[in-house]
Amino acid sequence: MARPAGQGEHTKKRIAMRAKALFEQKGYSAATMDEIREAAGASKGSIYYHFKSKEEMFLYILELTMLDWIDKWAAISAPLGTATDKLYALADHFASDFQNPLMKAAEEFGGSEAADPAVHERLLELTRVHYPIFRQLLEDGMESGEFERMDVGELMYIVLGLMGGLGVAYYELGAEQIAALYRRSIDILLRGIRGVGADG
Amino acid sequence: MARPAGQGEHTKKRIAMRAKALFEQKGYSAATMDEIREAAGASKGSIYYHFKSKEEMFLYILELTMLDWIDKWAAISAPLGTATDKLYALADHFASDFQNPLMKAAEEFGGSEAADPAVHERLLELTRVHYPIFRQLLEDGMESGEFERMDVGELMYIVLGLMGGLGVAYYELGAEQIAALYRRSIDILLRGIRGVGADG
DNA sequence: GAGTTAATAGACCGGATGGTCGGTTTATGG
DNA sequence: CCATAAACCGACCATCCGGTCTATTAACTC
Known part of the structure; x- marks a missing residue:
């Protein structure tokens, strides 16, 4: 030794x-x-x-990043009560920590490198670790009557897409405006899916 | 000669x-x-x-693609009356023609290559050719009372982000489901921004 | 301090890749 | 025909990049 x-x-x-x-x-x-x-x-x-390789290093980094993001979210969401509150917080968390360009790199990585299907599979797995968080949140909101009952999977993709897509403004808007944009988009989304029993 | x-x-x-x-x-x-x-x-x-180079070739291709997309949109939107109808059609057009992975390639191109700021600028310009279309559509909708009056720029980014972001489902859903997803997201969006004067 | 091994160093390699260059073909005008 | 230039060809080059290999260092045991 x-x-x-x-x-x-x-x-x-x-x-x-x-x-x-x-x-x-x-x-x-x-x-x-x-x-x-x-x-x-x-x-x-x-x-x-x-x-072992550049590939493996990238996957390692991606994994650390995702796990860290989930940990932080657990801490953020713990004290929050309603699904509505959590949704705003999630958008915020997404905007600040997640919107970073590492995901773009991951897309590039998956699109070209990763001829090895096993690598590709692992990448997809890592890219989707936050899916359950969104799904659970939306289900909870429907359960509580905050959100209208609808296809959870479909709504999950829409919210996920909205969150990810708002990054287009990344190059043109400052951090504060981006954050405001995320909140505003949740405003609109909420008006669109608000359950009958909710007030607003 | x-x-x-x-x-x-x-x-x-x-x-x-x-x-x-x-x-x-x-x-x-x-x-x-x-x-x-x-x-x-x-x-x-x-x-x-x-x-002249690979770079220039890519830019050339991107330009052709964008111009073609705009031309097609002009043909599609011409017979349409309301901003609401146009919004659905635009989502459809975006989903089928635009959501293609060439834009991913463009992001990759901009993120890494294009050390030359002039190239980068031209890329951004090409990437934004459809911005005015969205803006105009939203303005028209507000003018007609179909959409609530609000910050057009902000809403434009939200709609743009939504359209672009829905591509996350690209690897997991079929073309038909994707199209349905786009329509569904517009449903929700419309409920969220519907003007007071509109029925529905 | 001898032995051992995790950890670090950096010269080097093979292959791939964007780009070049001199030459060739082919249509056109005189 | 023949000169001319657009269009095309493909061998070749310079460079870069991921990855390897051997050597060395430093920390620990005995």
Whole structure:
């Protein structure tokens, strides 16, 4: 036995975080391993000691990011009561943490790389971890009468699409205006799906 | 003067169309010039005779696509009366013609390539050609009382985001279900922005 | 301090990719 | 015909990029 300091894990995380920033800025394929190496202040050898490949590194980063997002959401949503409140909070959470361009990189990754179907499958899985959160929220809202009863799956895709799609304004609006846009869109959505029993 | 047959233009279009298909299938960077060459049944020399670079070729294709989309929309919307009808038709047009993965490729292109700010600017310009269509439609609807009066720019981004974002379901739903999803989302949207003077 | 091994370093490689270049074909006008 | 230029061809190039390999360092045990 030797050097079980476990410092390697720290290095791995550091590399991942710097790489994440690069993936967000430049997309998957345009962020080269050499740029990552430089940004992380590590060596090629070290990087490939921790990660089998660029693909695997990206998946690792994506997983960390998604899990972190879910954790944060759990903390945010815990004290909230109504589905309506939660929906606003979810939009906010989505706008601030999720709307980041890492998802664009993931789309690019899935669209071109990942000839390996297993990799593609894992990617899809990671991309969908937040689906159940939306679905549950909408179901709860219907249950409580806040939202009109309707096809949950369909509504889930619509809300999901709305949240993801509002990112188009990313390049043209500031962070504050984006946040306002998300809230406003929820206003409209709520008026559109408000249950008969709800007031407003 | 010699060989002013103008057949070159035909070849250029052919190359562009085959390349477009490849860009849609594989994304910008993953579609290689050699694949394009093979698919187009042309030579490297011929391709670079017609296009200065891969970048320029992509921009050319994007422009053709957008202009074509606008033309088709003009034909579709001409006989339609109300803004509400037009909104449904626009969603349909968007879903069938626009939701195609060329826009994903454009995002990838803009996110990584296009270090040249001029190229990036031209890309943004092309990406936004349909903005005025949405804006005008919404303004008309407000004018006629079909839609509630509100900030047009904000609503435009919301509708735009909704349309673009619904593509998340692309990998999981069939074409018919997608179309239904678009219609359903417009149903909800309309309930959310319906003007006081409108019936429904 | 000798032995061991996790961890790091960085020179190097093979292949792919966008792009070039000199040459060839083909239609047209004189 | 023949000169001319548009259109086309394909071998070749320079570069970049993901990944490998060998060597070295540092931390731990005995």
